[in-house]
Amino acid sequence: MSHKVPQIIRSQVARRAQFKCEYCLMPEELSFLPFQIDHIISLEHGGGSEIDNLAYSCPHCNQHKGSDLSTFLEHYQDIERLFNPRIDQWNGHFEVSSGEIRSISRIGKATVKLLRMNEPERLAIRRILAEVGLYP
Ligand SMILES: [Zn+2]
Incomplete structure (x- = not known):
């Protein structure tokens, strides 16, 4: 959800993220589609548009995340929250x-799953980028 975020805030969020998706680390300049502003805690759940609740996201991660905050792991009762770029360190939850x-944590596992980070098409693109040193 990218509405209600003024352009100046969007620019600040993009710069803070160094123009990479804060979930999958894809560089925006190598993406075919424009990146989006993610409300980490979605508006639907009462999250606001303050900069501490915003993340820079590729359209794939943002689309799959939607308004979700969590998912289940092995069993339906086994709920884990999603990675929060404002409070979590990427390297503490994922490796490439x-x-x-x-994933190297439960939060990482939930996030890789829900955001479908390793969908075949996405993985194929990242593999090519990794081979030429452009990812991560
Ligand atoms: Zn992404």
Whole structure:
């Protein structure tokens, strides 16, 4: 959801993220589609548009995340929240191997799953970028 965020805030969020998706680390300049402003805690759940609740996101991550805050892991009762770029360190929850994003925590696992970070098409693009040193 990208509405209600003024352009100056969008620019600040993009610069803070160094123009990379804060979930999958895809660089915007290598993406075919424009990046979006993600409300980490969605408006639907009462989150606001203050900069501390915003993240820079590729359209794939943002689309799959939607307004969700969590998902389940092994069982329906096994709920885990999603990665929050404002309070979590990326390297504490994920690692990259040949373009594949691997989770190293429960939060990472929930996020890789829900945001479908390793969908075949996305993985194929990241593998090519990794081979030429452009990812991560
Ligand atoms: Zn992404």
